[in-house]
Amino acid sequence: MNINLEELKNDRQRNSEERMKFIEFWAEYVRTHSDKEWSKQQNVIIDSQIEHAHNLVKKKSS
């Protein structure tokens, strides 16, 4: 299999830059919106992962 390492490295670099741009965007969003508004969105990510972990444990033990 031929792997184009240069292309992969460029992709990684682009991905990293895009993530940094998103961090800037999200920090601006948090600064300009009410705490209630951004935290509701943030909690979707946080709570769903914790709920998922609980459900997995329940499933395994049943």
Added chain:
Amino acid sequence: MIYDKNKREIKLDRELSKLDNFVLEFTKFLSDYVIVSGYVSILLGRSRNTEDVDLLVPKMRLEEFEILWKKIHNAGFECINISIVSEAFDMLNEHAIRFYKGIPMPNIEFKMIKNNLEEYSFKNKIKVRMGKEVLYVSPLELQIAYKLFLSQGGNEKDLEDAKYIYELFKEKLNKEELLDFVSKLDVKKEFEKIK
């Protein structure tokens, strides 16, 4: 979110997540502590999750630890590492121990303060007030520089945490203090990436 840097206080009107409630439930058993690392940025809005919450407490004697251990266990928390209090205390003197409730994720990484940087975090902690609830977190300038230091290990998550707090508070940070930590932790190159 309002940061009063003179009072070292952040007022947050956020909806509490399951992670926040977990941390608040644990910290109510502690008279003195400071939260450091990833959860600080999450509490302040960073859009990611974590498996553990790093928490530092001042050095304590075995007798004090035994009382705390009992209270924590009565509330349903368990230690991941060990179930014998004296052995947990010995372990705590060497490194961190972890507490969880029900399932291992999330958990509290519980450490006693051992170095100057941790001592600084504790002495200069910031109060985060969320209605009636309060949490104490490390000073933002140190938090940013320390995350940059951790990012030297190649972890993008740490660099992004530093970037997030920097972006969020850049107009209110103590620049002199931040640059001092950046220099002391030798993270000038990393700091350039988030500016």
